[in-house]
Amino acid sequence: MNLDINMPIGFMDSGLGGISVLREAVKLMPEENFLYYGDSANVPYGNKKREEIKRLTFHVVEILINQGIKGLAIACNTATSAAVKDLRLMYPDLPLVGIEPAIKPAIEQSMGGTILVMATPMTIRQEKFRHLLEQYGQGHDVVSVPCDGLVGFVENGMFDQDLLDVYFRKHLGPFVNSSTESIVLGCTHYPFLKANIREYLRTEHHREDIDLIDGSYGTAKELRRRLAEKNLLKINTGWPGHVEILNSSSDTDMVEKSYELLNRPEL
Ligand code: DGL
Numbered sequence: 474m475n476l477d478i479n480m481p482i483g484f485m486d487s488g489l490g491g492i493s494v495l496r497e498a499v500k501l502m503p504e505e506n507f508l509y510y511g512d513s514a515n516v517p518y519g520n521k522k523r524e525e526i527k528r529l530t531f532h533v534v535e536i537l538i539n540q541g542i543k544g545l546a547i548a549c550n551t552a553t554s555a556a557v558k559d560l561r562l563m564y565p566d567l568p569l570v571g572i573e574p575a576i577k578p579a580i581e582q583s584m585g586g587t588i589l590v591m592a593t594p595m596t597i598r599q600e601k602f603r604h605l606l607e608q609y610g611q612g613h614d615v616v617s618v619p620c621d622g623l624v625g626f627v628e629n630g631m632f633d634q635d636l637l638d639v640y641f642r643k644h645l646g647p648f649v650n651s652s653t654e655s656i657v658l659g660c661t662h663y664p665f666l667k668a669n670i671r672e673y674l675r676t677e678h679h680r681e682d683i684d685l686i687d688g689s690y691g692t693a694k695e696l697r698r699r700l701a702e703k704n705l706l707k708i709n710t711g712w713p714g715h716v717e718i719l720n721s722s723s724d725t726d727m728v729e730k731s732y733e734l735l736n737r738p739e740l
Contacts, residue, residue, distance in 0.1 A: 474566045476543045478705050481506035481717070482696070483542035485533045488516035488628050488720075489727070490662030491548025492734045494572060495716070497693035498546065499735075502700075504707040505714040510537055511731060513722035517624045518551040519593025519660070526555040526595065533721075534560060543705045544568040546696050550592060550660050554599040568699035573601065574659030575688035577609045582684070586654025587614040591645065593660050594619040618648050620660070627662040630730055634672055641673040649674065655684040664689060665734060 482502075484495050488511045495509055510533050512518075518526045530552040537545065545567055547553045547560070553571030561569060574596065579588045596602055597617045606615060623644070626637060658664055664687045674680045700706040707714070716735065720727040 474564065476566065476703070476705060478543065478707060480541050480543035481508040482700070483534075483537035483540075483545040484509040484548050485530070485537060485545070485552065486511055486549040486661055487518035487529075487552060488513040488624065488662070489731050489734055490624065490627060490660060490665075491546070492731055493661050493664040493687070494546060494548040494689040494692050496735055496739075497689045498696060499714075499716060501693050501697050502706070503713055504710050507714065507716045508537060508540060508542060509716065509718045509731070511718070511720040511722075511727065513628060513720050513724070513727045515721065516628055517593065518549065518555075519595045519624060520621060521595065523555045523595070523599075526552060527559065530556040530560070531563075534564075538564070544696060544700050545570075546692065547571040548661050548692070550574060550596045554596050554601040568696070568703055568705065570692055570696045570699060572661060572688050572692045573605060574657050575686050575691065576605050576615060576657055578688070578691065579655050579657050579686045580609050580613055580615075582655070583613060584654060587616060587650070587652045588655050588657060589616050589618050589645075589648050589653060590657040590659050591618045591620050591623075591663060593624065594621050596659060614652070616648055618645060620644055620663075623666070624660065624662045627665050632666070632669060634669055637666065637669045638673055638677070641670065642677065645670075645673070646677065649678050649680070653680070653683055655686055658685060658687040661689065663687065665737070
């Protein structure tokens, strides 16, 4: 595989969620060029079978590799749990990072309360998730919260609080109580809902002290480390990089929506 420092860094997600990881990477590596591919034609991945998610992920990765990339971030927890092992075998020379629910950081800062993990049903069902719980969750109260359908709100740009409250009341509310200490956002779409989740917790549970934790910064840092290790990191060039976004959806607005999310002030 021919890797060149001037090539862009590839990013993929089932749709727009991976932009939450991309924006951290842009902040950390401002001189890099990025090529992001959102597979919104096939979103959500989170309620599909493992084999189907692998097939879709391999296809997107192949598109990025054919364009020429020097590193790759699987900016989707669901695609990571289904396909990252195989991708590492398929492309052993490519600096490659995946993302997994940030249970480890949540446990490191835990004061002994309950940690909720919001993720897609597929991520929660996977062996990788069970391993993560076995590895770090021993002696801690970590509870999975499957969030079927939540990705759709972000894909459709639906950030209306009343609508989201209806969703949260049904899917998150039953798990929140006085011992809830933090919530891990185990899907890359969810950081865009941070303000809505906080508002829901404040108004319906009178809780303003629950930490929302996601793995986007950690993943971007790991990506930078992997590139540096192979001398593929651009530093001190004096030139700012740029971001190119592609999307499989026939809805041409998806690319524009992606740039809007990328430039949205963090809440
Ligand atoms: N952003 C993906 C993740 O992190 C969403 C998966 C889906 O499409 O359901 O899991």
